Amino acid sequence: MSKPLVVQKYGGTSMGSVERIQHVARRVKQTADAGNRVVVVVSAMSGETDRLLGLCQAISSNSHPREADQVVATGEQVSIGLLAMALRDLGQNAVSLLGSQVAIRTDRAHTKARIQAIEGDRIFRELDAGRVVVVAGFQGIDDDGNVTTLGRGGSDTTGVALAAALKADVCEIYTDVTGVFTTDPNMVPKARKLARVSYEEMLEMASLGAKVLALRSVEFGAKYSVKIHVRSTFSEEEGTVVCQEDEEMENVVVSGITYNKNESKIAVRGVPDQPGVAARLLSPLAEANIVVDMIVQNLSAQGHTDFTFTVPKSDTNAALEIVERLAKELGATGVECDRGIAKVSIVGVGMRSHAGVASKMFQTLAAENINIQMISTSEIKVSVVIDEKYVELAVRVLHSAFGLDAPDA
């Protein structure tokens, strides 16, 4: 019982073919051979979930969430069986377990269920018998034994939740990148892999578009203090550890720079400055399932104010239609739209204890003649909206200004 317990999660790309599954099996065995008890969580083979959803859509254009979950959950069921076979072929005893066999108990919200409890008995019994336990990600059962799924990215959540329930020493999330970077390495060659990052920073980065970990899995990790190690399936190097912030992290002012080019800016000019106006503008957008990201309201002048916000590029037309109707009703003077914008953000827990971070950002951009159109801040993040054509320049100069450049790149 004193052996360390490691939960490893492998995504669809890592499980994408027979050869890759056999590669995953070798990595898992290495971990077991090094003296660990190992629980592995896997996704469906890449493409499989989409194939199954396609079958559901072909049979019915209506929504049948319970039955869709019954169908889609088979993707992970195939993966776990195949990986357990590959492990046994390597001489590593192993057993696959479905969400229902563990059991992973969820609420009844089919296609987007939330994990409520995980029973550890069966897993510990299998571990004690010297087996690697291969658990189906993304799925669970409700109180009536119906199969549920957790929604996209659900396997990350299964991994972290299992690590929490089993009190594992670490949850390793294997993916196709080597870790979390100070910014997008495809855009900035000097981007550096972070050795450690706090849950909060990871949440800000994930919500800003750095898609390494599913948001909910990070929230789960933060809630139960699960050490999450993000690393590559295809390399041996250490990745990035997501954990509680500590003093060392606080000394770093900015941990990462993120950007998002998939939003448009909509401005409503000359709105009467009355209570309830923001709600009257935004509620109809929410009802239309349009996610509004940044929202900025300028100071009122002569009883009127300007109201500016960003929406996903793909929802721009739908949003404009709604907003133009509302602008008339409210007596606003006009609506403007700009599809050529980008959002750039700096993220870091060190901002809490360091003054002048935002102004250093603005100065850095000003020095390059980059005009700032909108500003929004949170405790550990500053976001600005700029002209889309400057996004690379902005990310690069900020990366240098905040001391994030790799020394030798």
Next chain:
Amino acid sequence: MSKPLVVQKYGGTSMGSVERIQHVARRVKQTADAGNRVVVVVSAMSGETDRLLGLCQAISSNSHPREADQVVATGEQVSIGLLAMALRDLGQNAVSLLGSQVAIRTDRAHTKARIQAIEGDRIFRELDAGRVVVVAGFQGIDDDGNVTTLGRGGSDTTGVALAAALKADVCEIYTDVTGVFTTDPNMVPKARKLARVSYEEMLEMASLGAKVLALRSVEFGAKYSVKIHVRSTFSEEEGTVVCQEDEEMENVVVSGITYNKNESKIAVRGVPDQPGVAARLLSPLAEANIVVDMIVQNLSAQGHTDFTFTVPKSDTNAALEIVERLAKELGATGVECDRGIAKVSIVGVGMRSHAGVASKMFQTLAAENINIQMISTSEIKVSVVIDEKYVELAVRVLHSAFGLDAPDA
């Protein structure tokens, strides 16, 4: 509770595409609209089980029966979800249930498990709520909640076993033929569909190669007196009812003629006629997993006997290798093999009460100059081995001789 309860089973061909599943849904709804409570058992979409087995073989050349069951059982899981969706789209409330959700309890013999008990509570609860219940065929769970499968043809067994457990009025097996025929209609145009056939006759016919129903499902039906109605998915006409034999059936001497061209004959000549010789010849074949079908031992002459038997054509070489070695050890005078044979059988419960059935068979064949090489009989069956080239002629003349020809064909 007074509504009739119908169990329907649809095989892989009936579930072979989105359109076919929607067709099945319409048939199921018809049955429900006619005032029945309906439980449907389905197989995986045709080709799906082979695809999944192929994945297992690609990942490992070894046998991992528990994990293979975990993988292969997903085929039926997809079918039940899709059919439940199609039913709901037609306005027929429906719910899909896995073997584990029913629950269908089996022994631990993975890949060829046997059903031990079926719980009816969940199914009756769903039926009482006005739902059609769609159950995954071919699968169950053992006492530890491991997923098991019943082996090929297992969905038939699930259907009949469910009908027995739920005390259903009938178990309808939907397939791509319209019922059980007096002989192969592709060979004999005058073949007639039987309105009724007894379990025993069906068992003899199934084991002789008339592949309409899986053997084990007929055994189950006989044991629990389940009325089995074999009929076509693609036509409305009545099929064949498999049930207890009655007086009317006994008046029919022969119900069907079957044939099998997939066997070879092996003869061991001049074997010393001593106790234990048959076992010494046949045990090594059983150990090599070679199924020996007909076995005939001639009268002994001068302390020596001839020993003749049939084996599947595909196992002929393997069988010969073993038999030639044994023949030497036993001091037999020689081994002969004939790959150009066929077995023709007449089946009928009426044989029990009618004398002269076998001799009528032999006379009929003799009249056509067809030489009989081997004879084997059971209570309700007479089988002969003849030259393969006469098989069509033999079946045709026997079909006429025993009064089976359709009047108008």
